[in-house]
Amino acid sequence: MLAALSTVNDPELHRDLVSLGMIERAEVSGGVADIKVNLTTPACPLKATIQADVTRAALGVTGVESVQVEFGAQVRTQATPPLPGVKNIIVVGSGKGGVGKSSVASNLACALAGTGARVGLLDADVYGPSIAHMMGQGTARITANAEKKMQPIEAHGLRFLSMGNLMPAGQALVWRGPMLHSAIGQFLKDAAWGELDYLIVDLPPGTGDVQLSLTQSVQLTGAVIVTTPQDVALLDASRAIDMFRKASVPVLGIVENMSYFVAPDTGLTYDIFGRGGAQKLAQSFGGLPILGEIPLDTEVRQDADAGRPSVLAHPDSPASRALTQVALNLAGRVSVQTFTGSLEPLPMA
Numbered sequence: 001m002l003a004a005l006s007t008v009n010d011p012e013l014h015r016d017l018v019s020l021g022m023i024e025r026a027e028v029s030g031g032v033a034d035i036k037v038n039l040t041t042p043a044c045p046l047k048a049t050i051q052a053d054v055t056r057a058a059l060g061v062t063g064v065e066s067v068q069v070e071f072g073a074q075v076r077t078q079a080t081p082p083l084p085g086v087k088n089i090i091v092v093g094s095g096k097g098g099v100g101k102s103s104v105a106s107n108l109a110c111a112l113a114g115t116g117a118r119v120g121l122l123d124a125d126v127y128g129p130s131i132a133h134m135m136g137q138g139t140a141r142i143t144a145n146a147e148k149k150m151q152p153i154e155a156h157g158l159r160f161l162s163m164g165n166l167m168p169a170g171q172a173l174v175w176r177g178p179m180l181h182s183a184i185g186q187f188l189k190d191a192a193w194g195e196l197d198y199l200i201v202d203l204p205p206g207t208g209d210v211q212l213s214l215t216q217s218v219q220l221t222g223a224v225i226v227t228t229p230q231d232v233a234l235l236d237a238s239r240a241i242d243m244f245r246k247a248s249v250p251v252l253g254i255v256e257n258m259s260y261f262v263a264p265d266t267g268l269t270y271d272i273f274g275r276g277g278a279q280k281l282a283q284s285f286g287g288l289p290i291l292g293e294i295p296l297d298t299e300v301r302q303d304a305d306a307g308r309p310s311v312l313a314h315p316d317s318p319a320s321r322a323l324t325q326v327a328l329n330l331a332g333r334v335s336v337q338t339f340t341g342s343l344e345p346l347p348m349a
């Protein structure tokens with residue numbers, strides 16, 4: 001059976017499942033093949049392909065009449081985890097403000113947690129922390145545990161920390177670079193994150209002190225860039241990509257937010273900010289992947305304001321489906337990055 005399964009390649013890693021150590025069990029009894037595949041992420045975007053390929057290969061073995069495939073998952077980490085217990089740290093950045101970076105970060109985190117992954121969300125947008133509010137915990141306050149570590153707040157199946165839960169609502173943060181550097185360091189290292197598969201970090205817009213601090217504090221798995229399709233946003237997004245490249249942080253992909261609007265009354269599609277700009281941006285950087293295109297949707301804003309991200313509040317809306325697909329594509333990219341240390345082209349689902 002293992003010989004048959006060694007002909008099946010992981011579609012993202014382009015290596016066979018057996019040599020990747022992904023086959024946990026492969027037994028045949030009474031004509032039934034019982035196979036357990038350990039995926040590299042519970043959010044695997046190509047699970048159905050793997051299931052079909054494994055079934056086909058097993059049916060080719062003499063005596064096998066039917067196949068049962070069970071899936072487990074173990075998220076991998078780079079050679080040295082970025083923080084003890086934290087397997088991957090992914091920053092979500094944008095060049096321009098207001099493009100929906102925090103909305104994408106919170107929905108991504110919730111979608112990943114919904115697959116069973118252990119997820120943390122860090123609001124590093126210290127000048128405009130909105131994650132606390134988007135997670136429905138605007139009035140919660142961060143406490144310290146017995147070891148004097150900051151205790152992340154739990155909501156919607158994940159843990160998060162936001163400056164919004166340290167400062168009274170509506171107050172501005174007036175800090176200089178060194179203080180920001182130490183605040184970010186504390187959020188990362190003096191917090192009781194526990195065991196996490198993915199720590200998603202919502203950065204402030206632009207290419208300033210916080211972004212630099214983060215790239216210097218820990219070994220990031222990679223960055224996701226959120227942009228809207230118009231030229232001014234794309235120009236700023238290309239600066240952000242350039243900054244990550246200079247800091248040797250792999251860019252995992254681009255999310256085009258507010259890509260288009262489908263009028264609920266007529267069903268007509270409007271490209272309010274233009275469309276396809278992210279494609280051009282991706283090409284100008286040698287073919288970065290587009291992780292998804294998210295439509296403008298009133299519910300995305302309403303759900304954020306109500307403290308329940310859209311992927312949870314309205315999982316079947318087109319925007320939520322697009323956001324969930326972004327989460328799966330991202331998890332696939334992270335697997336490739338941690339396995340190979342470099343990003344190979346990935347067929348997008």
Ligand SMILES: Nc1ncnc2c1ncn2[C@@H]1O[C@H](COP(=O)(O)OP(=O)(O)OP(=O)(O)O)[C@@H](O)[C@H]1O
Pocket residue numbers: 094096097098099100101102103104125128130204205257258294295296297298299300301302304305319
């Ligand atoms: N796809 C979308 N459809 C409708 N509204 C959206 C969408 N994405 C984001 N928004 C809304 O746009 C506003 C800005 O979004 P968000 O706060 O996520 O942006 P940001 O890039 O993180 O901003 P900042 O620069 O303040 O950090 C919010 O009111 C949010 O609810």
